[in-house]
Amino acid sequence: MVRVLVIGQGMVGTIFAVGLERVKKGEIEPYGIPLEPLKPRIRISEIEIVGSIDVDVNKVGKTVYDVAKGIYGFKEVPETLKNVRVYPGLELGYVKDIFNVKSLDEQYSYSRTLDQMYETIVDLKPDVIVDVSTTQFAQPFGDPERLKKAVENGRDVVPSQVYAYLAMKYSDEVKPVAYVNCIPAPLANDNAFITLAEEMGGLILGDDGATGATPLTADILEHLKERNRRVLGIAQLNIGGNTDFLALTNERRNKAKEFTKSSIVEDILGYNAPHYIKPTGFLESLGDKKFVALHIEYVSFNGARDELIVNMRINDSPALAGYIVDLVRLSKLALDRGYSGTIYEINAFFMKKPGPPSARNVAKIVAYYNLFNFLNKINALETPETVSFAPGLHQQPQVFLPQEQRKV
Amino acid sequence: MVRVLVIGQGMVGTIFAVGLERVKKGEIEPYGIPLEPLKPRIRISEIEIVGSIDVDVNKVGKTVYDVAKGIYGFKEVPETLKNVRVYPGLELGYVKDIFNVKSLDEQYSYSRTLDQMYETIVDLKPDVIVDVSTTQFAQPFGDPERLKKAVENGRDVVPSQVYAYLAMKYSDEVKPVAYVNCIPAPLANDNAFITLAEEMGGLILGDDGATGATPLTADILEHLKERNRRVLGIAQLNIGGNTDFLALTNERRNKAKEFTKSSIVEDILGYNAPHYIKPTGFLESLGDKKFVALHIEYVSFNGARDELIVNMRINDSPALAGYIVDLVRLSKLALDRGYSGTIYEINAFFMKKPGPPSARNVAKIVAYYNLFNFLNKINALETPETVSFAPGLHQQPQVFLPQEQRKV
Amino acid sequence: MVRVLVIGQGMVGTIFAVGLERVKKGEIEPYGIPLEPLKPRIRISEIEIVGSIDVDVNKVGKTVYDVAKGIYGFKEVPETLKNVRVYPGLELGYVKDIFNVKSLDEQYSYSRTLDQMYETIVDLKPDVIVDVSTTQFAQPFGDPERLKKAVENGRDVVPSQVYAYLAMKYSDEVKPVAYVNCIPAPLANDNAFITLAEEMGGLILGDDGATGATPLTADILEHLKERNRRVLGIAQLNIGGNTDFLALTNERRNKAKEFTKSSIVEDILGYNAPHYIKPTGFLESLGDKKFVALHIEYVSFNGARDELIVNMRINDSPALAGYIVDLVRLSKLALDRGYSGTIYEINAFFMKKPGPPSARNVAKIVAYYNLFNFLNKINALETPETVSFAPGLHQQPQVFLPQEQRKV
């Protein structure tokens, strides 16, 4: 079994819980779980959510079942979620603009808060901690010592940084853990955390789950680059109606998001084409299904100008929730094989701003095949040979190695 | 030098000629020539158009300069094109519904037509023959003998099949030639032609240049497949105003096109998602810049339904013309290295329905890296090591081979 | 009460029945019934469906309740529909390509079929007959005598023409009836029918309900015309997955549709801008919710070129079903006030090709206010003065009459 602790019982955390249990019961198909067709050596049925942490007064103390039914109004909620409780977490003044808070730091002194939080983690014995809490703007620390001091003082540190720090402590003292960071706070993009993880035998994966328009934009840019089309400009407009978008109306959180989203342009194209890529606004009626408009103009052969417009109406939270199913088991498989620090191959496919900090973005389709090769190398897939992952090439022995040609 | 003979002095053939010469003069950037940043070992300046074949009464006997200026109204036409003449070709009753014809078969008996045509080819001494003539519906022959007989009788054979046959004869008798088929007639998808090419030491590349919406659709489908999203349906609507679209209002030609365009769905997704992918109509006001609308609906995690809409306003002919610059030099590089028959790696990236017939389609981004590896293998790129073709990975020694990870 | 007989128990007829009863029960809001805010003097509660006619072997003999539940899988179906039966109608060889048929003409001789059909109508005593049967291509007769002979012989006559003829006979012999033609067959666009209706004291409204993309296109064209923007071309592509679209894959039916859809261009713009406006294809996965892509390019001031793209994902059948609620009561109000023949004002707003034949299309927004004025004139609205139908003008006494200005 893989024991999972979820930080942030919001829409994503809740759909992850509900969807996971429904797939385990066979109620629904495992669509949206990217690597399921490749049969990772940990099956979906082996994943177990052991607890959840939140700071919303309406969620803390309830079960995930209650949250799913009562707050989000889900209809099909497996009974198994009655066993998963929501524990109080850290707020540190970062989300009280969005909802009413019930947190440890509201009740206790900061140092007792840290102890209490650590104890919760130790009690729940997770193998993987998944961070899907509210987006925060934060700066990387760079140096583990600076990070350590900030966490101890509770100064200039956002909750996710504290959680990840405690997770690494737990990795050292209890058992190796993977911290999967699905929000834009720079953890896998902070050498402080990566060094710490290497020392403690844990993993930090991240940052910011690459769902929505950005990964598709990445692949479209790769498509244009491969044809040597000169991109004149990229406008990617996003508007949504969930808490995530509400949170992003705050200037600093928006900055955090812009940072993770914009890195694809120069990394993929090789030049910094003019672009405007960021969350644009909040419109409650859209709910969890955001609206995206993407406009790209480019020059083709002989000076021809083309235009490409993409409109998406997509459910943000389920897309990320499906990724998490894979992230959880890949993390555990890597931990079991002795990996620590961070793993670029996993980050590059699943994250908007893949760590480590020195890494650059690649097109997601490229990242997928890199990930496939990595997983084969560490023997993480059940039957790689028989899986027709690139159907057109089934006659060739190896996907990216040169093939023999008919020669005279 | 690479000597090129163009079949079909339409929009594509003319933009190819004009754009090539302008790039050679340094008048414009080589945008839209896909592999230029990888520096193929034949430079653009080494490509020379030696002649052109057409059956339009307004073009035959003129120079390409006249056609570009007088018929298509181009403003910037290099003087060098005054040296390239348009010779009469074969019509065989296939295009007289679209324009007034002046052809060899209209003047001579069929057998004399064949001789005359062959003589024209021999006189022009091409290394590469590029077929950008009007789309025709044709069936593969399968067997070289059946093909030979059909060509000799002039029965159930479309002009492109006759041209390709004569090209292979020339390959045997004069010098190795590559026949690059950019239209939907099945040549690289016909074992008859591939066998013939192998025997004659020539190359047949094709079929149907993968510009427009189809290659982008292929990459988007790959993107969805890699996330295990279940595609419910794909509607790809195309409308344009050039002769190509006018020709496709004919039912049989439309069938030919539908065949090459639709193969991506099952090949990439692994199941035959419901789809409607074909040229939709002709609207003269759109000119060469067609309008595309693509709608894809799919299921994501926990049963969520998403929708994706792409609208494109794209110049069809320049996109293909840019490809041809590369196809010409890659063909020659392969011929020089002793290749004959067909080359899947080249076809898979550049063509809608890549031959050989047993091959399947892959996503174009996958095909690109396969092609890159193939070209490196045959030493066709000048400086592969220094080219940062996948920018994010420049720190790793090899793109698709497993990398060392930080291990405890 | 208004007694309604429905011809064609397909998706539209079924949603009309289900939605009407649900609105009457107060289960849902009356959204999609255009004039409800203007309070027509017949209330929705006064509309009663008394019977239905179809030729689908799976529907004939059943109740509308059974059809809604069993065939279309509706969940909320009011019990009242258990009282509405589906009677066998006429097929005349026109729909057997789409489904298995059970019809009167299959059982009886043609002349007995006519008698039987007439008897059904007389028995049901409708005030309004609504034709939502499968689209057929037909030619107008022009002359009532030619129409009469064709109906008597059963030659070159489609079912809708026979139904409408019988309806007019019933109007003469039993009581005035309105025949509301929501399909493209030319009835209100045939002087034969209009003359007949005038003589028999009945009404023929039509043709072809203006839902979907066409009425919006009409208003957008008006918007452009009012700014003197020169439209260069219009491409309107439609693809859907219901029986209506399946039927339109037949060339002749498609022609019928193109005819009613295309008339807006010259009628509104005043010149025949190049256009491609027709149903494009069938893709089952889209279901009743079709996908529309509209592209318009135009010239603005100083030669500027602009482009407008509209994509719609819209439920075809409910939109028309909502119109029918109004069409039924407006017909009855007009009959009660002594109108016969056809009524341009009603047709112009609700129909794609408004009759009479001499009439032309106008923008739908213009048609709306014309209709409003007509309804006020015939005292068909309950409280026209208090209805703020054009909110911005509530201070002015009359919408389209000149107002007093502040003058020096």
Add this chain to the structure above:
Amino acid sequence: MVRVLVIGQGMVGTIFAVGLERVKKGEIEPYGIPLEPLKPRIRISEIEIVGSIDVDVNKVGKTVYDVAKGIYGFKEVPETLKNVRVYPGLELGYVKDIFNVKSLDEQYSYSRTLDQMYETIVDLKPDVIVDVSTTQFAQPFGDPERLKKAVENGRDVVPSQVYAYLAMKYSDEVKPVAYVNCIPAPLANDNAFITLAEEMGGLILGDDGATGATPLTADILEHLKERNRRVLGIAQLNIGGNTDFLALTNERRNKAKEFTKSSIVEDILGYNAPHYIKPTGFLESLGDKKFVALHIEYVSFNGARDELIVNMRINDSPALAGYIVDLVRLSKLALDRGYSGTIYEINAFFMKKPGPPSARNVAKIVAYYNLFNFLNKINALETPETVSFAPGLHQQPQVFLPQEQRKV
């Protein structure tokens, strides 16, 4: 002749000048001038630009010809514009964040600046002053006395308010003038200005020219309202690359724009549907041709949910420039007929936020016919009877009056 003074020699002012002169020379068609087909009694040839005011150091002191050629790079610039000079205007600290300033207030004391400015106006003797200066956020004064004091002190007053005040003074002392306000500053929406205009015999038309996405959105909302479809939400995203969009990255200017753009929703629908309608961002590569994405979701009959997406790639400045040609001559026609204050009928069609303040927005198609009736009433159109402005109705004697029907 109509003497026109332009305030703001930006893109709009320059295209207005260039386009107007080219139309006068017969070089281009008068497309984009809305009412030209209705033949206003002042012909385009009678409009003369007598001067221009700006505060950009690169423009002041030059001719409009120089600005068009040198700064905006227009190719076809009529020589007549060599006679039109750019005079220095007022800056008051409002635009120095965007460009380098050369203004009167930079050289002189505020009171001398006012005198100088007034003198410039008096010297140029305009009949119409058109304000196309940079967008500013401003509050209405309400009371003429407060306005007068603010202008005298130069406190809490933006340049447009000062210009309009001086224009009204000139109207009183020299000759009646119309001030046409095409930017969002509230002039026609300020009772202070309207009262002043009435007293001084001048006209204030405005505010904020209704080009771009907002007027089309208005007509689409009207279209939905007329079908009683319940709008769930409206997202209208705008991104552009001209100075106007650059200016709107400033929070306060953006607010000004949001105010004028959002008023359509409740005014037209009758309820305040959730909406996000505002300029979204700046992307230089888009140039003057902005990109718009509009998403509307609504409920139709029987609870069906539909979605509508509009994407526009439109040239902002020419659209407004074309309007100005009409605004100039309609203003003069109204002045000549003794009108003063403001004229709702003109504002309602041409402006985003039509004054007076008590007025509400209506759909633009409705506003067009109101305007038509108004212009007929004041005898401003040459041949209203023969103009087929609503082509479909050419058989009826009067457009919006009830017609006789065939009655039994």
